[in-house]
Amino acid sequence: MELGNQLLQYMLSGLSTGAIYALIGIGFSIIYNATGIINFAQGEFVMLGGMLTLFLMETLKLPLWAAIPLAVLLATLVGLVFERLAIRPLRKASPISLVIITIGGSILIRGLSMLIWDKDTHALPPFSGDDPIMIAGATVLPQHFWILGITVVLIGLNKWFFSHTISGKAMRACSYNPRAAGLVGIDVRRMVLLSFVISAAMGSLAGIIVAPLTMTSYDVGVMLGLKGFCAAIIGGMSSGIPTVIGGLILGVLESLGAGLISSGYKDAIAFVILLLILFIRPQGLFGKPESERV
Amino acid sequence: MKKELIKYAVFAICILLAPLAFSGNYLMNVLVFVGIHTLLAVALNLLLGYAGQISLGHAAFFGLGAYGSGILSTTYEWNPWLAMLVVALVVGGLAFAIGFPILKLKGHYLAMATLGMGIIVYIVFNEWVAITGGPSGFSGIPNLELGPVVFDSDLKNYYLVWTFVLGCVLLSVNLANSRIGRAFRAIHDAEVAARVMGVNARLLKVQVFALSAMICAIAGSLYAHVMTFVAPPSFGFNISVELLTMVVIGGLGSIYGSFLGALLLTMLPEFLRFMHDYDIVFYGGLLMVMTIFMPGGLVRGIPDLFRKITGLKNKKGGAHA
Numbered sequence: 287m288e289l290g291n292q293l294l295q296y297m298l299s300g301l302s303t304g305a306i307y308a309l310i311g312i313g314f315s316i317i318y319n320a321t322g323i324i325n326f327a328q329g330e331f332v333m334l335g336g337m338l339t340l341f342l343m344e345t346l347k348l349p350l351w352a353a354i355p356l357a358v359l360l361a362t363l364v365g366l367v368f369e370r371l372a373i374r375p376l377r378k379a380s381p382i383s384l385v386i387i388t389i390g391g392s393i394l395i396r397g398l399s400m401l402i403w404d405k406d407t408h409a410l411p412p413f414s415g416d417d418p419i420m421i422a423g424a425t426v427l428p429q430h431f432w433i434l435g436i437t438v439v440l441i442g443l444n445k446w447f448f449s450h451t452i453s454g455k456a457m458r459a460c461s462y463n464p465r466a467a468g469l470v471g472i473d474v475r476r477m478v479l480l481s482f483v484i485s486a487a488m489g490s491l492a493g494i495i496v497a498p499l500t501m502t503s504y505d506v507g508v509m510l511g512l513k514g515f516c517a518a519i520i521g522g523m524s525s526g527i528p529t530v531i532g533g534l535i536l537g538v539l540e541s542l543g544a545g546l547i548s549s550g551y552k553d554a555i556a557f558v559i560l561l562l563i564l565f566i567r568p569q570g571l572f573g574k575p576e577s578e579r580v
Numbered sequence: 581m582k583k584e585l586i587k588y589a590v591f592a593i594c595i596l597l598a599p600l601a602f603s604g605n606y607l608m609n610v611l612v613f614v615g616i617h618t619l620l621a622v623a624l625n626l627l628l629g630y631a632g633q634i635s636l637g638h639a640a641f642f643g644l645g646a647y648g649s650g651i652l653s654t655t656y657e658w659n660p661w662l663a664m665l666v667v668a669l670v671v672g673g674l675a676f677a678i679g680f681p682i683l684k685l686k687g688h689y690l691a692m693a694t695l696g697m698g699i700i701v702y703i704v705f706n707e708w709v710a711i712t713g714g715p716s717g718f719s720g721i722p723n724l725e726l727g728p729v730v731f732d733s734d735l736k737n738y739y740l741v742w743t744f745v746l747g748c749v750l751l752s753v754n755l756a757n758s759r760i761g762r763a764f765r766a767i768h769d770a771e772v773a774a775r776v777m778g779v780n781a782r783l784l785k786v787q788v789f790a791l792s793a794m795i796c797a798i799a800g801s802l803y804a805h806v807m808t809f810v811a812p813p814s815f816g817f818n819i820s821v822e823l824l825t826m827v828v829i830g831g832l833g834s835i836y837g838s839f840l841g842a843l844l845l846t847m848l849p850e851f852l853r854f855m856h857d858y859d860i861v862f863y864g865g866l867l868m869v870m871t872i873f874m875p876g877g878l879v880r881g882i883p884d885l886f887r888k889i890t891g892l893k894n895k896k897g898g899a900h901a
Contacts, residue, residue, distance in 0.1 A: 324688035375872055381687030382634050383871050386828055389636075389821060390867030397861030508817065512699070515692060550707040557696035557703075564693045565681040 291423040296545045297538055298421070302430040302499070304537020305437035308530040309492035310514025312444060313485035315525040318518070319461035320481035323384050327368060327392035328489055329511015330399075334361040335490030336502030337399055340408050350413065358490050364395065365486025369479050377478075392507070399504040410497035429498045436495050440488060441530055447484075448525065457481060489514075509553060513540075516560040522570020532571065584753055591749065591836065595742050599735055608734040610850050612806060615741035616799050617842035621826040622745075622752050622835055623795035628824075629833030630756060631788045632768030633683060634691045636820050637698025641793040643705060643815025644671050645800020647712055650721040650810050655711075660724050664801040668794045675793030679786035698820055705812040717811030724805045737806050744802060745839075748795055752835045764788065765833075818860065825863050828870055831877025840878055 310332055317325045338357035342348045348356065372391050376383060413432045418425040448454040459467040460477045468474045493502070493510070500506070513536060518524075520532030536556055544552035563571070602608050624638050648667035653660040682693050705712050712718055724731045724740065731740045755761050766774035767781045775781050804810050826845050830837030849859050874881035 318688075324692065326691075372868055372872070379871075379875070382628070382632070383875060385634055385636075385688055385691045386824065387868055387871045389824070390864045390871065393821060393860055393864030394868060395864075397858060397864055401858060401861065512692075512695070516696075519692075548707070551703060554700050554703045557700045560696045561682075561693060561700075564685055564689060564696075568685065568689065 292545065293542075294422060295424040296541045298424055298426050298430065300538035300541030301534055302433040302537070303496070303541065304517075304534035305433050305530075306492050306496045306510070306533070307513045307517040307536050308533025309437055309440060309488050310510060311517030311521060311529040311533050312441075312525050313489045313492075314515050314518040315521070315523045315529055316457075316488075317481045317485050318523050319525055320457055321373070321478050322381075323373065323388065324515070325482075325485065326385065326388040326511070327395060328485060328514060329507030329509070330392045330395040331361050331365055331486040331489035331507075332493035332496075332510045332514070333396070333399065333502065333504065333507030334364060335493030336410060336497035336506065337403055337408075337493075337504065338490070339494050339497065340410055340502060341403065343410075350411065354491075354494055357494060358487055361490030361493075362483055362486045365482045366479065368395075368486075369482040373478070373482070374475070392511075396504055396507060403504060405504065407501045407503040409501050410494070412498040413495075427499070429495075433495050433499075436491070437530075440491065441527075444488075445526060453477075453480060512560075513556045516556045516563075519560055519563050519568075520571050522573035524570070524573075528570060528572045584757060587836070588750060588753060591839075592746050595746060599738055603735060607850075608738055610846060612734060612737045612741050614843050614846045615738070615745045616803050616806070617823075617826060617846050618745050618839045619741075619748055619799035619802075620796055620823050621830065621838035621842045622748055623792040623799070624823050625827045625830070625833065625835065625838045626752055626755070626788055626795075627792040628827055629831075629838075630761065630764040630768065631785050632764075633785055633789065634687070634824075635694040635789075635792075636691050636817070636824065637694035637696075637701070638792070638796055638823055639815045639817070639819035640698040640701035641671055641675065641796035642800040642803070642819065643701060643810075643812075644674075645797030646804040646810045646815065647705060647718065647800075648797070649801035650718050650804040651711060653805075654718070654721050660722060660801075660805060664798065667801055668797045671797035672790045672794035676786060676790040679789040680782075683782070683785045683789060695817065695820075698817060702812060702816050705815060712812075715812060717809055719809040721804050721808045721810070723808065724802075731805070741802055741806065744798060749835055749839070756833075756835065760784070768833075821867075822863060825867050827877075828867060829877055831879035831881070834877060834879040837877050837879035 310328060313331070314325065314328050317323055317328070335357055338360050339350075339353045342353035342356055343350065368391055372387050373384075376387055379387075412427065412429045414428045416427055416429070418427055419431075420426075448458055456467065456472045457477045457480060459470070459472055460474050464474050467477075492514075493506075496510075514533070517533035517536050518529050520535060521529030523529075536559060539559070540552055540555050543555045567573075598611065599608065602611060620638065620642055624635065627633050627635055645667055648670065649660065649663050652658040652663035652667065658666075678697065682690065682697070685693050706715050708714070729736065731737050756764075763774065763779045763784055766777065766779055767784065771781050803814075822845060826841030827838055828841070829844060830839070830841030845863075848862075870877065876884065
């Protein structure tokens with residue numbers, strides 16, 4: 287009974303961290319599908335979400351409900367500027383140059399955040415108090431429900447956007463074949479920009495909703511970003527349900543690993559899974575094998 | 581080839597004579613680290629510049645070398661030279677083994693996989709407290725000895741480290757100009773074409789990955805014996821990025837460029853003390869600016885810039901005439 291309760295507890299908290307990984311992973315996938323770039327700066331948008339919200343609330347004394355949309359907006363603006371200044375001039379560059387430039391960008395954003403704010407870790411207040419809720423013997427913080435709820439809404443919006451709007455359909459066309467998309471009159475460059483905007487918005491919102499649970503600081507983006515990437519890899523770089531499942535699997539495994547094996551090695555779990563998937567099934571857990579994924 | 585030999589001779593003489601100018605100065609100490617960084621940057625450049633394969637986990641091999649040497653020579657009281665050799669071979673073997681699955685990946689995927697590998701190793705350094713000392717580090721590593729000479733001063737360490745660097749540079753220059761070097765460049769430019777021409781691309785890539793890891797491990801061993809203390813932050817993701825920056829700044833595929841990159845990035849923080857802590861911002865900006873405006877690195881970028889300027893003058897002259 288005791289172990290059962292514990293397991294339930296780990297599962298529940300794993301699901302909500304997993305939801306965060308899923309959102310970040312979808313951000314990776316959207317950019318990858320539109321451009322073929324793995325954006326190493328993805329994690330920094332997550333960090334910016336949390337840190338900007340904190341900044342707006344503490345320094346500008348804005349209430350939470352106003353700080354959140356404003357923070358998402360600002361982080362999205364950073365994503366937009368990043369695409370215009372760093373990615374667009376290099377569209378024809380080799381993958382190695384693109385890896386290097388996005389790494390450079392991520393370090394720059396992280397470093398500037400450290401300069402503007404500080405090196406400390408901060409806590410964001412939970413959205414609706416922190417009186418735990420009891421479910422079948424497990425105690426759950428209300429923030430977990432916020433995370434799960436917002437994730438479900440975001441994923442629904444995302445799905446709707448890609449299958450029911452002109453822009454979403456145009457972006458999908460670009461991911462299948464950018465040249466053909468260009469030929470039928472889709473502005474491919476605008477779609478690339480849009481992919482960065484959507485990823486930055488989703489990433490920053492993920493960073494905001496997780497910050498009350500895990501604290502935030504200038505360098506949280508590295509780990510969250512990498513784990514989001516791991517979720518996307520499990521999902522075969524899909525911007526839909528497979529990546530969500532990937533994130534949830536990763537979150538639950540990590541939480542179980544931390545609880546049952548060792549919390550110190552918790553972070554290693556994601557990377558071992560990442561390497562295993564890349565070695566054995568680079569097309570993702572659910573994808574069909576492709577001849578080459580460059 | 582003759583030109584290469586002359587270049588190498590000039591480089592070697594400059595290196596050997598440098599202590600005359602800096603001896604007794606704290607810069608001697610900095611130059612020891614320039615040497616260690618040059619080893620690492622050249623190693624990464626062999627992989628990145630010649631074989632065209634990125635690695636964001638090279639600090640892991642550096643760390644494995646440092647911890648391997650430190651632990652074997654301190655906890656187990658091995659002869660440090662023997663430890664260095666064994667560690668280099670083991671790390672090389674390890675890299676050879678993981679090279680096969682990891683180098684099957686390309687571009688972004690390879691970058692992420694090597695990054696993941698680097699982080700796993702970093703976590704082990706931190707968590708395996710009984711062996712590595714965990715976050716507080718591992719101390720009491722002996723200095724290297726050769727007969728009556730104990731390498732315990734900056735000057736002695738300078739010659740120790742730079743002897744290895746000169747050996748490594750000679751090896752790399754030779755390799756780059758050999759049949760293997762040409763095969764690497766073929767892989768870099770067009771892997772499929774190279775394979776069609778009979779280059780065993782896969783094996784070559786894995787071999788250069790292993791060689792590169794071995795050089796990093798040796799650099800790590802030297803670092804451990806020079807510092808007599810190692811701790812995880814010296815082998816984290818930031819260090820892998822720093823190495824990448826050195827290679828990119830110097831120029832992909834240029835051995836002396838890597839030296840230049842290592843020299844610049846090791847010396848700059850010394851002169852820009854006020855940037856302490858913020859140097860990482862500087863690396864980030866530098867990486868972006870270099871990739872956008874000078875993708876060939878300093879070694880190719882500066883002559884190009886020069887040519888552009890003189891070229892403009894010539895054009896003007898031509899119009900007047």
